[in-house]
Amino acid sequence: MSRKNILITGISTGLGYAMASCLLEDGHTVIGSIRSHNADIDALSSLYPGRLHLLTFDVRDNEGIKSNIEACLADLGSLDVLINNAGIVVPGPLETMKIEGFKKQMDVNVTSIFSVTNACIPFLKKSSQSKIINMSSVSGIISNPFLGAYCISKHAVESLSDIYRRELLPWDIDVVMLQPGPIKSAIWKKSIDQMADVSAGPYAPYWKSATSLVHKTEKKALDPTVITNLVKKIIRQKKSKTRYIVHRNPLMIRLVAYWLPDRWFDAMIKKQYRKILEK
Numbered sequence: 001m002s003r004k005n006i007l008i009t010g011i012s013t014g015l016g017y018a019m020a021s022c023l024l025e026d027g028h029t030v031i032g033s034i035r036s037h038n039a040d041i042d043a044l045s046s047l048y049p050g051r052l053h054l055l056t057f058d059v060r061d062n063e064g065i066k067s068n069i070e071a072c073l074a075d076l077g078s079l080d081v082l083i084n085n086a087g088i089v090v091p092g093p094l095e096t097m098k099i100e101g102f103k104k105q106m107d108v109n110v111t112s113i114f115s116v117t118n119a120c121i122p123f124l125k126k127s128s129q130s131k132i133i134n135m136s137s138v139s140g141i142i143s144n145p146f147l148g149a150y151c152i153s154k155h156a157v158e159s160l161s162d163i164y165r166r167e168l169l170p171w172d173i174d175v176v177m178l179q180p181g182p183i184k185s186a187i188w189k190k191s192i193d194q195m196a197d198v199s200a201g202p203y204a205p206y207w208k209s210a211t212s213l214v215h216k217t218e219k220k221a222l223d224p225t226v227i228t229n230l231v232k233k234i235i236r237q238k239k240s241k242t243r244y245i246v247h248r249n250p251l252m253i254r255l256v257a258y259w260l261p262d263r264w265f266d267a268m269i270k271k272q273y274r275k276i277l278e279k
């Protein structure tokens, strides 16, 4: 198997950390972005000296991204795979969400992919058969209430990925999306910590129920190996699909996303709301 240079954003925790560890174990060189060091990253770094290159930047800092990536990749020569992974969840109903929260969601999940990808493209063009893997979500194809800003950001990731793939066709740079459902990671705790206080507002009863649904969903989340195994497969493949749903029940997701009439989905949600009010 050929060893590749792979850049992953957001490797401090969760899926980014899991992908970095398993790709290093497979012998690849990983360029991983972090905002700050933690014990796991330091341990990984000392396990793979010379093959894990840590870049420190916030994905909202376009200049920091460009200078860090250019300096590192000028040294390595070329980039074979870019994995745009860094992301956050800013939960809450759109009506009561602060504009700062909404903008942060878009900056971290969408604009960052534009900045990182554009910084990497000159180096991806130097590799034959290079790939970009963008971390979308089931929330990129299904719009759920109280997760509005996140869903909007992931829908944007879907469109951005299709556009990059079509614009980069002359250079054979493929763009693939992962659309995971719930996967065990730090994102759950982080999003609960971020939950806006809507307990006294008009959405209070629904919000309480949405919060307990988050806890229940987290318990049933899949292990990150479903993502690392898929990423390893995509990296090896000559031809990949453009999108991969990673879920316990992918057929159900496809049904809801592409076949269920909007009004039926609305009616199902409204029925849930009625049940919540009756409690």
Ligand SMILES: NC(=O)c1ccc[n+]([C@@H]2O[C@H](COP(=O)([O-])OP(=O)(O)OC[C@H]3O[C@@H](n4cnc5c(N)ncnc54)[C@H](OP(=O)(O)O)[C@@H]3O)[C@@H](O)[C@H]2O)c1
Residues within 6 Å of the ligand: 009, 010, 011, 012, 013, 014, 015, 016, 034, 035, 036, 057, 058, 059, 060, 085, 086, 087, 088, 108, 135, 136, 137, 138, 179, 180, 181, 182, 183, 184, 185, 186, 187, 188, 190, 221
């Ligand atoms: N876990 C799931 O169920 C799930 C499902 C579908 C899609 N996804 C997507 O998978 C990706 C990874 O999520 P995860 O579950 O692994 O969550 P996670 O454990 O919270 O990891 C998110 C990573 O993004 C980094 N990050 C966040 N804001 C950043 C910023 N402003 N600048 C630089 N780095 C930043 C975090 O760094 P810090 O430690 O510095 O914050 C962390 O390394 C996200 O795009 C997420 O939307 C996850």
